[in-house]
Amino acid sequence: MRIAILGGDGFVGWPTALHLSNAGHEVHILDNLSRRWIDTELGVQSLTPMDSIQERCRIWKQTSGETIHFHLLDLAKEYERLKQWLAETKPDAIIHFAEQRAAPYSMKTDRHKVYTVNNNTNATHNLLAAMVESAPGAHLVHLGTMGVYGYSSVGAPIPEGYLDVQIDTPNGPKEQEILYPTRPGSIYHMTKSLDQILFQFYAQNDGLRITDLHQGIVWGTHTDQTRKHEQLINRFDYDGDYGTVLNRFLIQAAIGYPLTVHGTGGQTRAFIHIQDSVRCIELALGDAPASGDRVKIFNQMTETHRVRDLADLVAKLTGAKVKNLPNPRKEAPENDLIVDNDQFLALGLNPTTLAEGLLSEVVDVAKKYAHRIDRSRVPAVSAWTKDIAKTLDRDPEGKDLREVS
Amino acid sequence: MRIAILGGDGFVGWPTALHLSNAGHEVHILDNLSRRWIDTELGVQSLTPMDSIQERCRIWKQTSGETIHFHLLDLAKEYERLKQWLAETKPDAIIHFAEQRAAPYSMKTDRHKVYTVNNNTNATHNLLAAMVESAPGAHLVHLGTMGVYGYSSVGAPIPEGYLDVQIDTPNGPKEQEILYPTRPGSIYHMTKSLDQILFQFYAQNDGLRITDLHQGIVWGTHTDQTRKHEQLINRFDYDGDYGTVLNRFLIQAAIGYPLTVHGTGGQTRAFIHIQDSVRCIELALGDAPASGDRVKIFNQMTETHRVRDLADLVAKLTGAKVKNLPNPRKEAPENDLIVDNDQFLALGLNPTTLAEGLLSEVVDVAKKYAHRIDRSRVPAVSAWTKDIAKTLDRDPEGKDLREVS
Numbered sequence: 001m002r003i004a005i006l007g008g009d010g011f012v013g014w015p016t017a018l019h020l021s022n023a024g025h026e027v028h029i030l031d032n033l034s035r036r037w038i039d040t041e042l043g044v045q046s047l048t049p050m051d052s053i054q055e056r057c058r059i060w061k062q063t064s065g066e067t068i069h070f071h072l073l074d075l076a077k078e079y080e081r082l083k084q085w086l087a088e089t090k091p092d093a094i095i096h097f098a099e100q101r102a103a104p105y106s107m108k109t110d111r112h113k114v115y116t117v118n119n120n121t122n123a124t125h126n127l128l129a130a131m132v133e134s135a136p137g138a139h140l141v142h143l144g145t146m147g148v149y150g151y152s153s154v155g156a157p158i159p160e161g162y163l164d165v166q167i168d169t170p171n172g173p174k175e176q177e178i179l180y181p182t183r184p185g186s187i188y189h190m191t192k193s194l195d196q197i198l199f200q201f202y203a204q205n206d207g208l209r210i211t212d213l214h215q216g217i218v219w220g221t222h223t224d225q226t227r228k229h230e231q232l233i234n235r236f237d238y239d240g241d242y243g244t245v246l247n248r249f250l251i252q253a254a255i256g257y258p259l260t261v262h263g264t265g266g267q268t269r270a271f272i273h274i275q276d277s278v279r280c281i282e283l284a285l286g287d288a289p290a291s292g293d294r295v296k297i298f299n300q301m302t303e304t305h306r307v308r309d310l311a312d313l314v315a316k317l318t319g320a321k322v323k324n325l326p327n328p329r330k331e332a333p334e335n336d337l338i339v340d341n342d343q344f345l346a347l348g349l350n351p352t353t354l355a356e357g358l359l360s361e362v363v364d365v366a367k368k369y370a371h372r373i374d375r376s377r378v379p380a381v382s383a384w385t386k387d388i389a390k391t392l393d394r395d396p397e398g399k400d401l402r403e404v405s
Numbered sequence: 406m407r408i409a410i411l412g413g414d415g416f417v418g419w420p421t422a423l424h425l426s427n428a429g430h431e432v433h434i435l436d437n438l439s440r441r442w443i444d445t446e447l448g449v450q451s452l453t454p455m456d457s458i459q460e461r462c463r464i465w466k467q468t469s470g471e472t473i474h475f476h477l478l479d480l481a482k483e484y485e486r487l488k489q490w491l492a493e494t495k496p497d498a499i500i501h502f503a504e505q506r507a508a509p510y511s512m513k514t515d516r517h518k519v520y521t522v523n524n525n526t527n528a529t530h531n532l533l534a535a536m537v538e539s540a541p542g543a544h545l546v547h548l549g550t551m552g553v554y555g556y557s558s559v560g561a562p563i564p565e566g567y568l569d570v571q572i573d574t575p576n577g578p579k580e581q582e583i584l585y586p587t588r589p590g591s592i593y594h595m596t597k598s599l600d601q602i603l604f605q606f607y608a609q610n611d612g613l614r615i616t617d618l619h620q621g622i623v624w625g626t627h628t629d630q631t632r633k634h635e636q637l638i639n640r641f642d643y644d645g646d647y648g649t650v651l652n653r654f655l656i657q658a659a660i661g662y663p664l665t666v667h668g669t670g671g672q673t674r675a676f677i678h679i680q681d682s683v684r685c686i687e688l689a690l691g692d693a694p695a696s697g698d699r700v701k702i703f704n705q706m707t708e709t710h711r712v713r714d715l716a717d718l719v720a721k722l723t724g725a726k727v728k729n730l731p732n733p734r735k736e737a738p739e740n741d742l743i744v745d746n747d748q749f750l751a752l753g754l755n756p757t758t759l760a761e762g763l764l765s766e767v768v769d770v771a772k773k774y775a776h777r778i779d780r781s782r783v784p785a786v787s788a789w790t791k792d793i794a795k796t797l798d799r800d801p802e803g804k805d806l807r808e809v810s
Binding site for chain 1: 522530538559573586598603609735790
């Protein structure tokens, strides 16, 4: 297949590009490289030393003999170039990662809120409008999030996208299928909830073929392809804005930093290893809906865990200490989460679970690059409201105190 | 109250500004005047001769002694100016009309789709983000539409915003309240469906006080205030993009044009007279939710009618002919629609129904300004898909044929 990967320079985008190129597909990355700019803005960097996208593509060619094409394009701002590129290149499939993807970044300030909504909504909508004009038959695979549903679950398994409800009518109750109701808990999650409405409309009005992957929290760093060469290494975010919970515990353990648990750690979340993430995308590509079908929605996750249980697991494995901190997020302190993922299992996914070997691999990567870590950027200090901001602990190591003594 | 009216130069915005100024409130209109630019783009004009907003405000001062302030501001583009204005002016209430409001315009071309999503989503989100910073206690009243729900109803009354559903859990069925599921049928309607998600988030995360008015199709042109002076006259759109169904039938009758019914005319829609529309907004202002409450949603309509019944009514009243044309929209050819509007009735709304006197008043207005009508702009030719575009009748009068003979 000829596959366009929008946002193919990112944490899941890059290993996806490698995986699909390795599988023999013609891969084109379109990216505005905004994630690299945000590193610059925040003054942080990937734990792993990451080459330019052009250099990465060169190394991949040298290593595998395969070509990955790179096109610098801003999906949210360059509608006409996008439309023209689609018309000229005629991809069979389009994988859409090209959105600002961190909840804490989206909540930092009003500027970050405005940027996230503007960027993500226009990126997705521009793509859909351009597909109608230039690539109406292509299969769109979008990376969404389990987080659109919020985390105050009623204790029922979250189905794969749709819910049958009974509505009372004058002629008795009637069944109706609806999109499973969303209740996003951050501006970032909200934009994915908006995306869902855009997809519903374009599938219905224009017959676009759309798959929406509601992904859990991705952990790990290496895939089969990123291991092939030091310069193919994947991005690894450890900071309080872009780092995600399990990976952060693992780097904290590696550098002797307390494992920072927000609140009681009673939040239950869905997880998936990066290797499974790229495999799921490949499976979804092979199982496209037909034109006229409803949007196909998968829950892309393999297991659920309570945050404090993960902290305990990592502490046991590494000897790290756990520290409970005030929660910067406005969310339920404790929640259950049950998720259906029958569709990917039926397509042959063989889940990679939290094996000690893979956890240790991440700790080893973190130890190798520990000198690149700025410890002051480890705490999560982006608060959901101004009132919450006042309660945060910005120095879980107590460094400021030590400097006084 | 000090009230900001965003989009206060428009068809419902202007009479709302007059109504609230007349009631003794301090009224500030913020508008980018985009609707006047779109008239220019389309080469059409309001049936009624409409003065500049500055001149309208001057005449209102002269007529009533009251001041309406006007501020030229683009909500979707000028976030910082908006935030500053809110901080300086500290409105008690904000009424938000400032969105591109025509479904056919939103479906004209991909450029119009992209504009509508970009403008409407950023306008609403900028406002919400700026309120958190500068006006967290103000009451936001937003003009939404009944159309977010689509028109393939299951025959149940559409409640005012929320639906209780039963979800099966391992411990038996559990009740949960959800936003009544939307299924928008155009890009324009879709943006109002996106707005609903934005409101849900900001009410929940930031405690903003938000009322969302799901309005039916507005008809009529005069209110008590616009009748007071020729130069206070309201905008009246008759063209295929901005004209709405009942008003279009009335001007078609006035100029001897066939009443253009799309498909069988089996579409059932909700309606409200412009005088009731401004009255409802006033009632909503007096019944604000508290901080922390869910978004308060009203169905702002007074009656439902099938389109072909309206055509027959106008034909009977005026002697006009009805002409059935191919439908430019992708929608159910026939639908029922039952709508709850108990909340406004409970607040004292006394509905203005389709009385012959008010219908005749609109026909009289149309006859008075008939010389301003470009008959070639009467057909609705904005098609929902390229396939539908090929089927349309762009010349219901058969003028092209006559010119040949």
